[in-house]
Amino acid sequence: MTNMELREVDPRILKFDSDNPRRIAADECEDAQLIASIRIVGLLQPPIVYENDAGLFVKVGKRRTLCSIAADLATIKVLVTEKDDDLDAMRAYMENAVRAPMSLIDTWRAIEALAKNNWTEQAIAHGLAMTVRDVKCLRLLGQVHPPMLDHMGHGDMPKESELKVIALASLDDQASVWKAKKPKKGQQAFWNQIAAALQKTKFLATDARFSDEDARAFGLAWQDDLFGPADEDNRFTNDREAFLAAQQAWLEKNLPKNGMIVEMGDYGQMKLPPKAERIWTKPGKKDFIAFAIDQSSGRIHEQPYRMPAPVKNQNGKKAETHADDATPIPAKTKPDLTSKGWDMIGDFRTEALHKALAENPIDDTQLIGLLVLAFSAQNVDVKTGQPYGTFKTLVGPIIQGGHLTQDPETLRQTARTMLAHVLTCKTGWNSSGLPAQLAGDAIGADAHLPSMGSEDFLKCLSRPALEKAGSDLGVLPRDRVKDTRTAVLGQIGEAPYIHPLAHFALNDEQIAKITRPAETYDDETDPEAEGDVNGADAEMPEHEPAGMEDDAFGHAEDDYGEEAA
Structure with a gap:
């Protein structure tokens, strides 16, 4: 750049070129940061201006000029040069665009250098237009394992939430995890895995009912979470045993x-x-x-x-019960769920069970137990609804050269597939019944159940059952079933909802049913002689009373969600 003159002028007399490429103002926080910097150390880079008969016009450095005025500087230095229409547009653009912000690590190092020169955190925050809390948070990088910090310095930074977990862990723990999960040269670190390995359960002071005096009595020391909201109590502890003991003591006392x-x-x-x-x-x-x-x-x-x-009793006294008293006949009530509802739950459970069989960890002992359960199911001889020859096809992979394979993984996978073909919670003739529920409960199939918070499913609930579901969610019953259902759906929102009846765990009645001895018949008695040869009088699914018709449901608003016309 030729014919350049350094001149000191009042920034308020400067005018601005209409061709400035920056039309949208910078963020207020960024301007505040620049103003604070100018007040502390002055204007480091003079604006570039040109002069004509109308005065001095800023070609490069409009934002610096305005921030100098806001910082109350009486004069600033400017570089006065000739106007060059061919290059000025490029200079103005490059001045705004060709800039790289400092990395988080470099910012932290700059803060530490200032701190060593006796700058207080308050002064650093004021000079860099940051909050004191931001400065404290950045200084937590000093608690990061040095080799890990060096890796971050090359541009591979974790997310703020991950950095928070890492910085709050001890250096010994960080070193151990970094040694196990350090990336190879040229590769990025799996920060989510590193943070997960260092994550510790935090028990919050805001959840504590006990006093600070009680905390000291239980040897509990609070730490301050500098990453939490500035206007809240962010104290926490990782001492689970002491926190729970203090809560228990407070609860017993109060x-x-x-x-x-x-x-x-x-x-x-x-x-x-x-x-x-x-x-x-x-x-x-x-x-x-x-x-x-x-x-x-x-x-x-x-x-x-x-x-x-x-x-x-009739005398107004509490009635006494005796073991030999006749059991009162309960009033006939409609079941909580329609047959369609049980069909839906059966499909949901079967899909969840099969996903769990395919994906969840199952040890060999459990697998053997599941196979025993599968072939003790009520749909076995085997009535699974699968095409003829399915099981013969499944056996193929475990037969090698006419012998049973010794490959454990092949056996496990085939066993899982076999179980998925046999076990079903669907209603109807091919249901596995309670053994399928036991199997699902054993391997955690509840985790695969889909959300049942849909109008289609809730319409299958009786009025008492719908109001009970609403009560569990904190929804008061409405005058109309439709309004109650709408309120329940609104309370559920997008959150997953599993109706209690759909869980795989057996209730007391089901447990008693599956554990009681099986009925036996005399040689002279044919169990099919007195009933349908296809077993129509045999054990029905415990949730569908014999003779129940679909027409019994949904015809009155007082009973089910399908309101009468």
Whole structure:
């Protein structure tokens, strides 16, 4: 650049060229950062201007000029040159575009260098237009294992959430994980795996019911999560045993008279006493409150509930029950679910069971047990609905040279496929019945069940069953079934929803049924002589009462979701 003169001028007299390529203003935070920098160290790079009869016009450096004015500088230095229409447009564009921001690692190193020169974190934050919290967070990089930090310096940076986990782990743990998961030269690190290996369960101070004095009594020390929201209590601890013990002690000390400590179930629901009814309004004097500690998060959950009133006899006294008393005949009620609903659950369960058989870990002992279950199922001799010859085809891969293969993986895979062909939860003549549910419960098939939060499925629920499902979700019943169903669907939203009836685990009645001795017949008695030769009077699926017709469902709004016309 020729004929260039360095001149000191008042930035307020400068005018701006209309051909400036930057038409959209920079972000306010970026301008604030530049203003703060100018106030601390001055304007490092003079703007480039040209002069004509109308005055000085900024060709390159408009943003620097405006930020200098905002920083209250009386004068700034500018480079005065001749106007060059051929090159000025390119210079203006390159000035704005050909810039590379500093990496996070370089920013951290700059902050550490300033800190060594006795800059306080407050002064650094002011000079770089950052918050003190941002400065503290960046300084956490000093807690990263040095070889890991060197790798980050080459541009392979983890996400902020992953960096947070890494920085909060001990250097010894970081070194151990880095040694096991260090990428090869030229490759990127699997930061998600590294962070997962260093992840520790955090128990939050905001979930603690106990005081700081109680925390000290249990030897619990809080840490501050610098990555959390600035205006919240971000203290936490990884000491699970101390946190849960302190919560338990507080709960036992502060348990109300009508309170009861219960366990939390596998699916995050409290194990209330038998026949207890959850209530969602303010509990009365005769109601109870269950308390449970979530072992995964440490939170204390509360659930008001009500026990049914005792049955009274004709004299108004509590009725006594005796083992030899005649069992009262319950009033006839409609089942909770229509046959279509059970068909849908059967399809859902079968698909989930087969996915679990294909994907979930199953050890050899469990596999043998599953095979025994499969061939004890009620659809075996084998009535699976599969095409003729299917099982012969399945056996092919495990036969090598006329002998059973000794390859464990081939045997396991064939066994899984065989089980998937035999075990089915579908309703009808080829159902495997309770053994299929037991198998699904054993291998965690619940995890593969699809969401049942659809109008099509909820329409299969009776009114009491729908209101019970709504109660479990915190939805109060409405006057109309349709409105209750809409409210339940709204509460479920996009979240996955599994109806309790669809879970694979057996209830008490099913357990008693499958464990009772099988019925036997005399040699002189033909079990098919008194019934249909195809077994029509044989055991039906436990959820479908014999003789139940589809027409019994959905014709009145008071019973099922299909409102009457």
